[in-house]
Amino acid sequence: MLHVKQGIRRTLGHFGYTIFRLKPEAGPQFKHEVHSSEIAITPLHPVWPLPHGNLEISPEEIRTRFAKYGAWHYSYQFEGGLQFPVRGSDPPPPGGGHRPLQRFRHFMPYLLQALGGSLRGKRVLDIACNSGFWSIQCALLGADVVGFDARAELIEQANLIKSIVGVRNVDFRLLDFWEMSPELLGGKFDVVLNLGILYHLPDPLEALRRTAAMTR
Ligand SMILES: C[S@@+](CC[C@H](N)C(=O)[O-])C[C@H]1O[C@@H](n2cnc3c(N)ncnc32)[C@H](O)[C@@H]1O
Numbered sequence: 055m056l057h058v059k060q061g062i063r064r065t066l067g068h069f070g071y072t073i074f075r076l077k078p079e080a081g082p083q084f085k086h087e088v089h090s091s092e093i094a095i096t097p098l099h100p101v102w103p104l105p106h107g108n109l110e111i112s113p114e115e116i117r118t119r120f121a122k123y124g125a126w127h128y129s130y131q132f133e134g135g136l137q138f139p140v141r142g143s144d145p146p147p148p149g150g151g152h153r154p155l156q157r158f159r160h161f162m163p164y165l166l167q168a169l170g171g172s173l174r175g176k177r178v179l180d181i182a183c184n185s186g187f188w189s190i191q192c193a194l195l196g197a198d199v200v201g202f203d204a205r206a207e208l209i210e211q212a213n214l215i216k217s218i219v220g221v222r223n224v225d226f227r228l229l230d231f232w233e234m235s236p237e238l239l240g241g242k243f244d245v246v247l248n249l250g251i252l253y254h255l256p257d258p259l260e261a262l263r264r265t266a267a268m269t270r
Contacts, residue, residue: 069259070266074164095167100158101194103131107220119214123207128154128187132218154187157249162191165245173197176244179268181234182251186212186226192245193224200239202229231255234264242270 063073106113113136120126125142129151140151147153169176174196180189183201185208193199193216201224203209212226229238231251236242248265252258 065259066262069262071262095163097159098163098166100155100162100191102155103133103137104190104215104219105194106132106134106136106218108217111218116218123211126211127184127208130185130215158188158191166195169244173245177241178245178247179239179243180247180249181231181265182249182254183212183226184208184250186215186224188247188249189224189226190215190219190221192247193221194219197223197245199224200227200243201225202227202234202239204228204230231261231264234268236268239268243268244270 066073106116111119113134116132116136120130120138123141126138126140127143127147129138129140131137140147149156166173172195173192176197178189178192178197178199180186180192180199180201183189183203186201189199189201189212201212203212203226206228209226209228216224216226227239246265246268248262252261255261
């Protein structure tokens with residue numbers, strides 16, 4: 055097993071990746087191991103419920119526009135008590151649609167620390183953004199975000215969430231992973247999120263190489 059892990063580390067290292075092992079618990083001061091030393095990390099929580107920043111879209115209209123889609127990957131909640139369950143997922147996702155909030159708390163603190171404590175002004179690419187959960191969170195943290203997905207209805211959903219929240223610093227594009235290039239997306243990025251997509255792609259190592267090529 056150790057040889058397998060070392061082999062994976064070596065292969066990914068070849069593409070410019072380092073694996074960090076995160077401890078599962080997230081207490082007020084949780085820690086992780088990096089090359090056997092321990093680093094204290096400040097917890098970070100998602101902005102949740104999402105702000106309903108654009109009051110030109112009424113709660114009634116939001117309900118109508120959510121109902122238009124048979125499938126929602128995330129369970130969205132907005133200030134004022136508006137909430138929508140995950141739809142079209144059989145079996146339902148683990149954690150009842152709250153898994154993204156858990157994933158956020160699990161790794162975003164490390165990402166921020168790696169960037170000196172803030173995403174403000176950083177360029178973030180959200181590969182396979184779905185309806186934009188990660189893109190919107192990064193935009194709320196002050197990043198300039200590009201999110202893309204291969205499915206048009208998901209980009210529509212992402213733009214709906216963007217307009218309800220009222221953020222401007224996120225741009226959603228309809229794009230297939232294999233079309234992705236710095237030229238097409240306005241240059242390279244400070245942060246590239248490659249979440250929940252590798253297992254959809256036929257050549258994951260080539261996908262990791264292309265992902266790394268999008269970073270500065
Ligand atoms: C499991 S979801 C992950 C969503 C999000 N990244 C997350 O981790 O919460 C997988 C996403 O990959 C997208 N996808 C699958 N194949 C793709 C491709 N070739 N190019 C772009 N997006 C793709 C799907 O449309 C879907 O939104």
